[in-house]
Amino acid sequence: MTKLTDVARVAGVSATTVSRVINNYGSLSEKTKQKVYAAMRELNYQPNSLARSLQGKQTKLIGVIFSGVSNPFFGEMVEELENQLFSKGYRVILCNAADDKAKERDYLRMLMANQVDGIIAGAHNLGIEEYHQVGLPIISFDRYLSDNIPIVSSDNYRGGQAAGEALLAARVQHPVIITGQQQPNSPTNQRLSGYQAVLSAKDVALDQWTLAFGMSPTLKMMRIRQLLTTHQPDGIFCTDDLTALLVLQAAKQLNIAVPQALKVIGYDGTRFIQAYHPELTTIMQPITDIVTLMVELLLQRIADPDCQLETSYTLPIKVITGTSTAAIS
Amino acid sequence: MTKLTDVARVAGVSATTVSRVINNYGSLSEKTKQKVYAAMRELNYQPNSLARSLQGKQTKLIGVIFSGVSNPFFGEMVEELENQLFSKGYRVILCNAADDKAKERDYLRMLMANQVDGIIAGAHNLGIEEYHQVGLPIISFDRYLSDNIPIVSSDNYRGGQAAGEALLAARVQHPVIITGQQQPNSPTNQRLSGYQAVLSAKDVALDQWTLAFGMSPTLKMMRIRQLLTTHQPDGIFCTDDLTALLVLQAAKQLNIAVPQALKVIGYDGTRFIQAYHPELTTIMQPITDIVTLMVELLLQRIADPDCQLETSYTLPIKVITGTSTAAIS
Numbered sequence: 001m002t003k004l005t006d007v008a009r010v011a012g013v014s015a016t017t018v019s020r021v022i023n024n025y026g027s028l029s030e031k032t033k034q035k036v037y038a039a040m041r042e043l044n045y046q047p048n049s050l051a052r053s054l055q056g057k058q059t060k061l062i063g064v065i066f067s068g069v070s071n072p073f074f075g076e077m078v079e080e081l082e083n084q085l086f087s088k089g090y091r092v093i094l095c096n097a098a099d100d101k102a103k104e105r106d107y108l109r110m111l112m113a114n115q116v117d118g119i120i121a122g123a124h125n126l127g128i129e130e131y132h133q134v135g136l137p138i139i140s141f142d143r144y145l146s147d148n149i150p151i152v153s154s155d156n157y158r159g160g161q162a163a164g165e166a167l168l169a170a171r172v173q174h175p176v177i178i179t180g181q182q183q184p185n186s187p188t189n190q191r192l193s194g195y196q197a198v199l200s201a202k203d204v205a206l207d208q209w210t211l212a213f214g215m216s217p218t219l220k221m222m223r224i225r226q227l228l229t230t231h232q233p234d235g236i237f238c239t240d241d242l243t244a245l246l247v248l249q250a251a252k253q254l255n256i257a258v259p260q261a262l263k264v265i266g267y268d269g270t271r272f273i274q275a276y277h278p279e280l281t282t283i284m285q286p287i288t289d290i291v292t293l294m295v296e297l298l299l300q301r302i303a304d305p306d307c308q309l310e311t312s313y314t315l316p317i318k319v320i321t322g323t324s325t326a327a328i329s
Numbered sequence: 330m331t332k333l334t335d336v337a338r339v340a341g342v343s344a345t346t347v348s349r350v351i352n353n354y355g356s357l358s359e360k361t362k363q364k365v366y367a368a369m370r371e372l373n374y375q376p377n378s379l380a381r382s383l384q385g386k387q388t389k390l391i392g393v394i395f396s397g398v399s400n401p402f403f404g405e406m407v408e409e410l411e412n413q414l415f416s417k418g419y420r421v422i423l424c425n426a427a428d429d430k431a432k433e434r435d436y437l438r439m440l441m442a443n444q445v446d447g448i449i450a451g452a453h454n455l456g457i458e459e460y461h462q463v464g465l466p467i468i469s470f471d472r473y474l475s476d477n478i479p480i481v482s483s484d485n486y487r488g489g490q491a492a493g494e495a496l497l498a499a500r501v502q503h504p505v506i507i508t509g510q511q512q513p514n515s516p517t518n519q520r521l522s523g524y525q526a527v528l529s530a531k532d533v534a535l536d537q538w539t540l541a542f543g544m545s546p547t548l549k550m551m552r553i554r555q556l557l558t559t560h561q562p563d564g565i566f567c568t569d570d571l572t573a574l575l576v577l578q579a580a581k582q583l584n585i586a587v588p589q590a591l592k593v594i595g596y597d598g599t600r601f602i603q604a605y606h607p608e609l610t611t612i613m614q615p616i617t618d619i620v621t622l623m624v625e626l627l628l629q630r631i632a633d634p635d636c637q638l639e640t641s642y643t644l645p646i647k648v649i650t651g652t653s654t655a656a657i658s
Contacts, residue, residue, distance in 0.1 A: 075404040096411045216606035275546035317472040
C-alpha cells in the first residue's frame with residue numbers, strides 16, 4: 001500500500017509537508033501543493049480513508065458539497081440532508097463550492113484525505129477529474145460526475161414539458177425561456193429539451209436567453225429589463241424561481257401587467273417560494289424525497305462499497321399553479 | 330484525569346456503551362443515554378477534547394450551530410462563516426438545531442466529545458445548561474449562553490430606534506410591532522426597547538403582536554390578515570424581513586395599498602431581500618462584519634483558551650430605504 005512517505009519521496013518534500021497539504025494546514029506555496037497533488041495522483045494515494053476502511057473504522061461524518069446555502073433551494077436541501085443524516089447518527093461537513101472549481105477540488109481532497117465516510121455532491125462545477133478517483137461512496141444531485149457515481153434528480157424533462165404546456169394553455173404566443181449556462185452532461189439541460197419539444201409540437205418558435213447561474217441579481221435584472229423592453233414576450237419560463245422573481249419585479253417596474261400582458265413560470269418550488277411568493281406558478285422539485293433517496297443510497301454504499309446501484313434515479317415533479325400564468329379571458 | 334472507563338463505572342454500563350452515546354452511534358435507549366450523560370456531568374468528563382488539547386492536536390473542525398439554513402438570513406451567515414473558516418484552514422460541521430432543545434444538546438455533547446476545535450453558536454434555544462460546562466472555545470451570535478461566552482451582535486437597540494423613527498417620519502399614527510417570542514436575556518429584545526423608546530418620546534402608544542419564530546408562514550399569514558382587518562394599523566414594524574414579506578402579501582390580498590395606507594418596515598436586510606425585495610425598507614445587520622469578528626474571536630480563543638475577551642461586541646446597523654415606508658404627500 002502506498003504510504004505518506006512514498007508521496008513525500010515522489011514529490012520531493014518532507015512527510016510533514018505532505019500531511020500539511022492534505023490537511024490544508026499552515027502556509028504553503030501553490031507550487032508545493034501542486035507537486036504533492038501530482039504525486040498523490042501518480043500514486044493514486046488515498047491517505048486515511050483506505051487505512052480507515054482497513055481498520056473498519058467509521059468517522060460518522062458526511063461531506064456535503066453544494067454551491068452555497070444562501071440560495072433557498074440549496075438551503076432547504078442542505079437543511080433536510082442535515083436533519084436526515086443526524087437522525088441516522090451522522091454529522092455533516094458543509095462544503096460550499098460556489099462557482100469555484102479550485103475550492104471544490106480542495107474540499108474533495110480534504111474529504112478523501114482525512115475524515116468522511118461518504119459524500120453528497122451537488123455543486124455546479126462539472127468535469128472535475130478528481131471525482132473519477134475518489135475512493136469514497138459518493139451520491140450526486142442532478143449532475144454527472146463519473147460513471148460509477150449515481151445521480152439523483154427530479155424529472156427535468158417532464159418539468160420543462162409542464163412549463164411549456166402551462167404557457168401554451170395560457171395562450172402565450174411569443175414565449176421566452178431564460179436558462180443558466182448549459183453544461184455538457186448536465187441533467188438540467190433536460191428542462192430546455194422538454195420545453196422545446198412541447199413548443200415545436202405546436203409550431204411555436206424557441207426563443208432562448210442565457211443568464212449565467214453565478215451572475216449577480218443586479219446584472220440579471222438589467223438584462224431582463226432589456227429583454228422585456230426589446231423582445232416584448234408574452235410568456236417567460238425561467239429555469240429557476242429566483243430569476244422568475246426578478247422577471248416579476250422588472251415587469252412591475254416597466255408597468256407590464258402579470259398575468260394580463262405577461263405570463264411567468266419558475267422552477268424549483270421551494271417551501272420558501274410557496275410561502276412567500278404564492279402568486280408564482282412553478283415546477284416543484286420534491287426536495288424531501290430527493291434527500292431521502294440520496295441518504296438511503298449513500299448509506300447502502302457505505303455499508304457495502306461494492307453494492308450495485310443504478311446510474312440514475314429520477315423522481316417526479318409537481319406543477320404548483322399560482323396567478324402568474326392565469327389565462328385572462 | 331477522568332477516563333471513559335470512569336464514566337462507564339459511574340453510569341453502570343460498559344465502556345463501549347459510553348463511547349456509543351458520545352458518538353451517537355447504534356441504537357440506545359433514552360434511559361441509557363441519560364445515565365451516561367448524568368455520569369459525564371457528575372465527573373465533568375470532556376472526552377477527547379481534553380486529551381487532544383493535552384496532545385496539542387487540532388482537528389481543524391468548527392461546529393456551527395444555527396436554527397437552520399433554509400432561512401436566508403442564517404443561510405447567508407453560514408455561507409459566509411464557511412467561506413471565512415475555509416480560508417483559515419478550517420472546515421465546518423453544520424448543526425441545525427431548529428427549535429429543538431434536545432437536538433442542540435445532543436449536538437453540543439457530540440461536538441464536545443469528539444472532534445471540534447471550537448463552536449459558533451447562533452440557535453434560538455436559550456438556557457441550555459450544557460453551554461456552561463463546555464470545555465471548548467465558543468462564540469455566540471446574538472444570544473446569551475453563559476457568562477464566559479462572548480456575544481457578537483449588531484446594534485439591536487439602535488435598529489429598533491431606527492425602525493420607529495422611519496415609521497414616525499412617514500407620519501404613521503397607529504403603528505404595530507410584530508415580534509417573535511421574547512426570551513429573557515435575548516439581545517433581540519433590544520429591538521423592541523429601542524422602538525418603544527422612540528414611540529414614547531412622541532407619545533405614540535405601543536401596540537405589540539407576538540408571532541413565535543417557529544410558527545409556519547401559513548399560520549402567521551392568517552394571524553396577520555386578522556391583525557390588518559381588526560386593528561387597521563397604518564404602520565407595521567416586523568422584527569424580521571420574512572414576516573414583513575407576509576405583511577406585504579396580506580396587504581395586497583386585502584387591497585390595502587402600501588405605502589399609501591400602510592407603511593411596512595422589516596429587519597435583517599440580507600442580500601436576498603435587497604436583491605429580490607428592494608421595495609421593502611429594512612434594518613440591515615452587517616453579516617460579513619459579524620462573521621469576520623466571530624471568526625477572529627474564535628481563533629483567538631483557540632490559540633489561547635485563557636485570552637481575555639469582552640462579554641459582548643456590538644456592530645452598527647444600516648437603514649435600507651425602500652418604497653414601503655415612503656411618505657405620501
